[in-house]
Amino acid sequence: MSFFSRLKKGLSKSRDSLAQILPKSGSKIDANTWMDIEDGLIMADVGAPLAARYIESCKKAADPMDKLREMMLTTLRQNTQMNQPEKIPFVLLVAGVNGTGKTTTIGKLAHQYGAEGKKVLVGAADTFRAAAVEQLAVWVTRAGADIVKQAEGSDPASVAFDTISRGIAKGYDVVIIDTAGRVQTDTSLMNELAKVYRVMNKALAGAPHEVWHVVDGGTGQNAVVQVEKFKEIIHTTGLIVTKLDGTGKGGILLQLCERFKLPVRFVGVGENLEDLMPFHAENYVNSLLPEASLAEPQPTESA
Amino acid sequence: MFDNLTSKLGSIANKLRGTTRVNEADLDATLREMRLALLEADVALPVVRDLLATVREQALGADVAKSLQPGHVIIKILHDALAATLGGQRRNLDTSKIPSVILLCGLQGAGKTTTAGKLARLLMQQGKKVAVTSVDATRPAAREQLQRLAERADVPYLTGEGSTPEAMAISALKQARLGGHHVLILDTAGRQVLDNSLMAEIESVNKAVSASERLLVLDAMTGQTALEIAENFHKSVNLTGCIMSKTDADMRGGAALSVAASTGVPVRYIGTGEKLDAFELFDPERMAGRILGQGDIVGLVEKMEATIDKEVALKAASKIKKGNFDLMDFAEQMGQMQNMGGISSIMKMMPGMNIPQEALKQVDDKPIKRMQAMVYSMTPKERQYPKIISGSRKKRIASGSGTSIQEINKMLKQFAQMQKMMKKMKGSGGKRMMQAMAGKMGLGGMPGMPKF
Numbered sequence: 001m002s003f004f005s006r007l008k009k010g011l012s013k014s015r016d017s018l019a020q021i022l023p024k025s026g027s028k029i030d031a032n033t034w035m036d037i038e039d040g041l042i043m044a045d046v047g048a049p050l051a052a053r054y055i056e057s058c059k060k061a062a063d064p065m066d067k068l069r070e071m072m073l074t075t076l077r078q079n080t081q082m083n084q085p086e087k088i089p090f091v092l093l094v095a096g097v098n099g100t101g102k103t104t105t106i107g108k109l110a111h112q113y114g115a116e117g118k119k120v121l122v123g124a125a126d127t128f129r130a131a132a133v134e135q136l137a138v139w140v141t142r143a144g145a146d147i148v149k150q151a152e153g154s155d156p157a158s159v160a161f162d163t164i165s166r167g168i169a170k171g172y173d174v175v176i177i178d179t180a181g182r183v184q185t186d187t188s189l190m191n192e193l194a195k196v197y198r199v200m201n202k203a204l205a206g207a208p209h210e211v212w213h214v215v216d217g218g219t220g221q222n223a224v225v226q227v228e229k230f231k232e233i234i235h236t237t238g239l240i241v242t243k244l245d246g247t248g249k250g251g252i253l254l255q256l257c258e259r260f261k262l263p264v265r266f267v268g269v270g271e272n273l274e275d276l277m278p279f280h281a282e283n284y285v286n287s288l289l290p291e292a293s294l295a296e297p298q299p300t301e302s303a
Numbered sequence: 304m305f306d307n308l309t310s311k312l313g314s315i316a317n318k319l320r321g322t323t324r325v326n327e328a329d330l331d332a333t334l335r336e337m338r339l340a341l342l343e344a345d346v347a348l349p350v351v352r353d354l355l356a357t358v359r360e361q362a363l364g365a366d367v368a369k370s371l372q373p374g375h376v377i378i379k380i381l382h383d384a385l386a387a388t389l390g391g392q393r394r395n396l397d398t399s400k401i402p403s404v405i406l407l408c409g410l411q412g413a414g415k416t417t418t419a420g421k422l423a424r425l426l427m428q429q430g431k432k433v434a435v436t437s438v439d440a441t442r443p444a445a446r447e448q449l450q451r452l453a454e455r456a457d458v459p460y461l462t463g464e465g466s467t468p469e470a471m472a473i474s475a476l477k478q479a480r481l482g483g484h485h486v487l488i489l490d491t492a493g494r495q496v497l498d499n500s501l502m503a504e505i506e507s508v509n510k511a512v513s514a515s516e517r518l519l520v521l522d523a524m525t526g527q528t529a530l531e532i533a534e535n536f537h538k539s540v541n542l543t544g545c546i547m548s549k550t551d552a553d554m555r556g557g558a559a560l561s562v563a564a565s566t567g568v569p570v571r572y573i574g575t576g577e578k579l580d581a582f583e584l585f586d587p588e589r590m591a592g593r594i595l596g597q598g599d600i601v602g603l604v605e606k607m608e609a610t611i612d613k614e615v616a617l618k619a620a621s622k623i624k625k626g627n628f629d630l631m632d633f634a635e636q637m638g639q640m641q642n643m644g645g646i647s648s649i650m651k652m653m654p655g656m657n658i659p660q661e662a663l664k665q666v667d668d669k670p671i672k673r674m675q676a677m678v679y680s681m682t683p684k685e686r687q688y689p690k691i692i693s694g695s696r697k698k699r700i701a702s703g704s705g706t707s708i709q710e711i712n713k714m715l716k717q718f719a720q721m722q723k724m725m726k727k728m729k730g731s732g733g734k735r736m737m738q739a740m741a742g743k744m745g746l747g748g749m750p751g752m753p754k755f
Contacts, residue, residue, distance in 0.1 A: 130447070130449075184552060186551065218410070220524060220557070221343055243412075249528070
């Protein structure tokens, strides 16, 4: 199954409801339909203010539906340039609130980098959650990568430091640091994360090169505060939206891109190792808004 | 970014002042604001529509006494509608059978396993003999995680034998029966998707053990899909309740409302933090207040009751009365505040205090520890009579507590101010002062609201 069809299948729930609402390109739209479209967007977690803004601009456009598609694309197309270090290892920090799928995502990332022929080392800096290290170890082994771990309850910053040092010494191409899930309101855990970030920079100047925030595709408006708080502390450079094959429509990512000007790096569309896909704005919008399903676009757009 | 509903409605409420009846145009303007606020709190749209229709109907008929603000009356109507929806039938968990099975279900990452540990600990504290088991064969290390949590909660983990979740559940139940356990908490596998195979699995596990309680664990941060999630699980196992997890990240938890409204199933508990004891009975009134951004004074009081050492508090109160509240009491009070999660967590629960998140972040609990260190470095006499603390004593205290003389001066000044305030409160002005404070916080004159 291609990325597009998989995503389309996952998003079919919101597609179906929007499909009943959305008029054909070029047709006239009455006030009630406008309201329905707005509601449909809200139901997809786009958020009431942003949905209202889209609708306002579309109302004035010659072809409202094209305008809506275009506006969404503009929102989603943020600067996608990745920070690449001059020499290896490329160091990546992954963070987010509890239960968004960080560990699973890291397993998938390790798998993908491994498939590209890269030597991957993963640091198990989630030393808090019971059995988190075991869970990560299972994923990392499946992906054929290596892991650095310490005892449960040890200092995550020290795990991160060790992992990077070992990554440098043994010539790994990619170093990924997993962190414990934490809610953005927990000041002490957020301080701990800040320390991990600082220490990573001490282990290797310029590290982490990329910082990815994992957001559950089913999250509502709370995601905005989440990203805001994490960004303040670890200077997030990209988003990963998981569980998009689920009930979550992920409409919140429009709001996140709009507000924080962050690119979406990957989306998770399934539970298997290869179900983490680079994000394509066009595919996403086409999956969210039904009409373009007539013509399946080529998945060649650069991520 | 989240202005709470109360302040959003403030301007409208003021505009409506003086009218004795709510007119339709004003009402609709108010309802629009309410709609936005509810959506912002992630209440599902169909639920929002229903709620506001109810509010509209009731508000149009409502008489508004002259002295009251119609805006507030509308908020009150909404508050009551929210509380009624969330209320459901409240009862204790059904643990009459021995053993009673409590089945937990939900999507991946909702917090089922952590919740299983928390619930086990709570029931054990209530005197029940509890065991836990997991039939999650899908997620790597899921069972290890529950085993670990069971150890921490000090309840046994029963390993179900068998190759299917169903068989594992039956085997665990058998062991629970043999072991004489009152309650078996059963953790099931989550999925990312609400697919048929997951539903079938949970359904057959449920049938195999005929669970007394079937509880949905739902992430408080869930968006509009909460409705669909709840409906699906309800269809498959006929839910008896819901547990909201991670409410510390999102105090408004509009998802609770979506679940209650769509399934009629009450929310029973909420998870409020990472630790095993961060688990509370759900209170509909309070959650209604939270969704409306009115703070959580009841929660604050409960937290105080649970954490504050009564003897210390009584001693302090009598000392305040007598006017000899000294530095040692001061330090003890500070310690109590620390036990309650620090100043910021208390401030978050205060009603009507519009404290921006940024400001809360600035609140630092470290000074409290430093203050305590200073007090502990004093002699008993110094604590009782701070006036005798001279320059050389300050020097000694500073080096003893690892602080500076400036900090000691600052602390002594604060203490003196506090003493002055206490003298005022002791007098007859105390009650009036509290009322004035409450008035400033915008709590005055809300009909039917609890008086603080």
